Amino acid sequence: MDPTIRWLEDDLQAAHANIVQYLWHAYRFGEGELAAEIEEIAREEMRHLWWLAETIVRRGGDPSLARGPLVRQDTAAGFLRWAVSREEADLERCRQHRDQTTDPAVRLVLDRVIADEVHHRQAFQELLTAVENGTLTLAPRPATVPDGLAETVALLNQAIRFEYTAVLQYLYQSFFVTTDCDLYRELFNTQAQESMKHLGWLAETVAALGGEPLLEFDPIDRGRDPARFLAINLRLEEEAVRLYREWLPRLADPRARAVMERIYAQEQHHVREFQLLHQPTSAGLTVGSLFGRPQWE
Numbered sequence: 001m002d003p004t005i006r007w008l009e010d011d012l013q014a015a016h017a018n019i020v021q022y023l024w025h026a027y028r029f030g031e032g033e034l035a036a037e038i039e040e041i042a043r044e045e046m047r048h049l050w051w052l053a054e055t056i057v058r059r060g061g062d063p064s065l066a067r068g069p070l071v072r073q074d075t076a077a078g079f080l081r082w083a084v085s086r087e088e089a090d091l092e093r094c095r096q097h098r099d100q101t102t103d104p105a106v107r108l109v110l111d112r113v114i115a116d117e118v119h120h121r122q123a124f125q126e127l128l129t130a131v132e133n134g135t136l137t138l139a140p141r142p143a144t145v146p147d148g149l150a151e152t153v154a155l156l157n158q159a160i161r162f163e164y165t166a167v168l169q170y171l172y173q174s175f176f177v178t179t180d181c182d183l184y185r186e187l188f189n190t191q192a193q194e195s196m197k198h199l200g201w202l203a204e205t206v207a208a209l210g211g212e213p214l215l216e217f218d219p220i221d222r223g224r225d226p227a228r229f230l231a232i233n234l235r236l237e238e239e240a241v242r243l244y245r246e247w248l249p250r251l252a253d254p255r256a257r258a259v260m261e262r263i264y265a266q267e268q269h270h271v272r273e274f275q276l277l278h279q280p281t282s283a284g285l286t287v288g289s290l291f292g293r294p295q296w297e
Contacts, residue, residue: 004106005061007097008052011113014090015048017068020215021086023200024072025079027207030139034076037127039200041120046196048116050171050189051109057175058105065168065220076138080128087121142210152256153211155247159260160202162243164217166195166236172220173229184226187277191233191270198263205259234274240267 019042026038053063071086073079091114098110130136145153170192177185203213221232244264251257 002059002061004101004103005056005059007100008056008059008061008106009064009066011094011097011110012049012052012056012063013066013068014093015045015052015113016065017070018042018045018086018090019049020067021070021072022083023203024070024213024215025076027200027203027213028141029076029079030141030207032137032139034127034131034136034138037123041123044116044120048113050174051113053171053175055106055109059103062222062224063172063175065172076131077128080124080131083124084121084128087117087124091117091121141207145210149209149253151250152252153206153209155250156202156206156209156256156260157211157214159244159247159263160199160206160213161216161218162240163195163199163202163263164215165220166240167192167199168217169220169236170195170233172222173226173233176224177226177229184229188229188233194266194270198266201259201263205253205256208255209253230274230278234271234278237267237270237274241271 022038022042022045026035026042029035029038049065053065056063071082073082094110094114094117098107098114101107101110127136131138170188174185174188174192177188199215203215206213223232241264244260244267248257248260248264251260
């Protein structure tokens with residue numbers, strides 16, 4: 001393997017782990033400034049993942065989208081101390097990788113990642129100081145699930161797994177859409193963002209009910225033929241509609257039902273969207289024309 005791809009993979013897996021670790025702690029710490037700050041940093045780590053994966057593809061690689069090991073802390077101060085040290089380790093690794101390459105495109109990406117990580121380290125340090133000084137008010141979530149809501153939490157966690165997998169599926173596809181197909185690249189990125197929002201709503205609801213959001217995912221379809229992507233995605237969205245329709249009557253909490261009903265309505269829209277895109281149009285816009293090949297059956 002190209003050594004540059006190998007260490008870009010290390011950076012990608014670290015970014016993936018950071019996204020999940022930061023979000024998990026944000027959901028557990030409840031509403032407020034601390035959670036909002038952590039979620040913003042997680043969004044920047046998501047951009048890092050995208051940049052690194054795209055750079056791997058440009059060099060002829062296939063991004064694994066694997067995730068590094070997770071660390072969970074029980075207290076805000078414990079998490080923030082760990083996060084400061086994590087960002088310091090990320091900075092050291094990315095600087096080493098930047099200095100090992102002469103590829104200007106790779107250096108450009110890593111310089112941007114490094115600049116963000118410097119900010120992340122400072123932000124976490126400031127949050128830690130505020131928590132230790134008692135100037136940051138915390139609103140922790142309940143620690144236990146009320147009687148009668150165990151199945152509701154379990155179903156929400158199944159939905160989290162589905163949406164997490166969808167995020168990775170759409171991101172993966174976006175890396176292999178050629179630059180002359182910006183319509184589909186934008187579509188897949190938008191779908192990934194939508195699925196990420198769904199994941200967040202579901203995880204926050206689980207935490208609000210006293211449960212633990214289980215941020216795990218299933219294997220994705222790693223096919224790299226762009227002409228098949230819409231068919232894959234239509235099946236994915238149809239499955240989401242089927243599952244949410246089945247799960248909705250089983251949710252025993254009104255907040256959980258409201259969240260899943262909103263997601264269900266959006267997934268129905270996505271099905272119609274992909275059904276429309278999957279068909280040739282009177283204007284001659286087809287998947288085949290966009291990808292320079294015949295429309296599939």
